[in-house]
Amino acid sequence: MVRQAPALFLPERTEEIPNIRETVAMDLFTESTENTFRRQRLVAIGFSLAVGATLMGVKFYAYYLTRSTAILSDALESIINVVAGFFAMWSIIVASRPPDPDHPYGHGKIEYFSAGFEGALIVIAAVGIVYAAIPQIMTPHGLPNLDEGLFILLATSLVNLVLAIGLLRVGRRTRSIALVADGKHILTDVYTSAGVLLGLLLVNSTGWYWMDGAIACVMALNILFMGARLIRRSFAGLMDESDPALLEEISRLIAQHRRESWIDVHHLRAWRSGNRIHADFHLILPRDLSLEETHNEVTQLQQALKSHIYGMGDVLIHAEPCIEPECPICGMDPCNLRGHPVDRQHIWLRDTLTSGPLTGRRDEAAEDTENSEEGSPPDEKS
Secondary structure, three states, rough: OOOOOOOOOOOOOOOOOOOHHHHHHHHHHHHHHEEEEEHHHHHHHHHHHHHHHHHHHHHHHHHHHHHOOHHHHHHHHHOOOOOHHHHHHHHHHHHOOOOOOOOOOOOHHHHHHHHHHHHHHHHHHHHHHHHHHHHHHHHOOOOOOOHHHHHHHHHHHHHHHHHHHHHHHHHHHOOOOHHHHHHHHHHHHHHHHHHHHHHHHHHHOOOHHHHHHHHHHHHHHHHHHHHHHHHHHHHHHHHOOOOOHHHHHHHHHHHOOOOOOOEEEEEEEEEEEEOOOEEEEEEEOOOOOHHHHHHHHHHHHHHHHHOOOOOEEEEEEEEEEEHHHHHHHHOOOOOOOOOOOOOOOOOOOHHHHHHOOOOOHHHHHHHHHHHHOOOOOOOOOO
């Protein structure tokens, strides 16, 4: 007689999985939170546009006073800030729309387009800055009213710094990729302005006017790398690149709410679509559960994830019946179908949940079933 399974160690849960009534209330709270976040995003990007347009005019006035190519490079980048801000606002408005029949996963990925567009504009600005700086290196000229220009540049840099920090905070709190990208873009403007300030102070004290163009070229290289990083992040989002931090969080929550009937989890995948998160994975359950019981187990796990991860959208769980080789890792007790005693515990971590089944036999069993359905005998195993 096969002995019954000992109780499998399950992590102590401090919170119960929410029931249906709690889930409805939680959904209403989430919707209210999202509406608040949407308003905050629109206010932030609108304020950014207004400030950016004002600072752009001020910087061009500083260039008019000084005729400095380094200050011109800073002013050209401000044009990109304003154009990118309009695109970011449009993407935030589109991303806030709920899913529809034409876009069942929502419109969140438009924010990745916004980040990529902003990165491309930064690269274009870098090329334009180099083009404007080369003549100053080859045939340098004096810089009139440089003290006034430096004071104006310092003031605009401080305003931009405050604006960038605010956009980054709001973007991360509301999980807006477009706002974060806009904040990082404005932060590059601050770095550019700081480098221009230091360089022009040196030019003012030495009279080496050729350094005005050289400084502009150095700043162009800096923002070129920043733009390339934004484009890289945009491609990662559009191509659904794996997010280790997100997978780690989901794996931790699944392990935290683990139940005896949840024998194993594998092939966990998750991706972001703007501020919405989608996940799917396989859940192995006892094969003697009824369809209703299986549905209840799946629903409880879905509710556990949605109640703890803000922005969790669709959670697709593929329920699979257990097979005999999985008895050694199953903690279900009592179990009338057990063919082998428990001999080890499967610790649920990101690396194990994102890989295939632990036993290594489930894929073989599926292949044997497919072969038998086609009328051909399965391959013999030695």
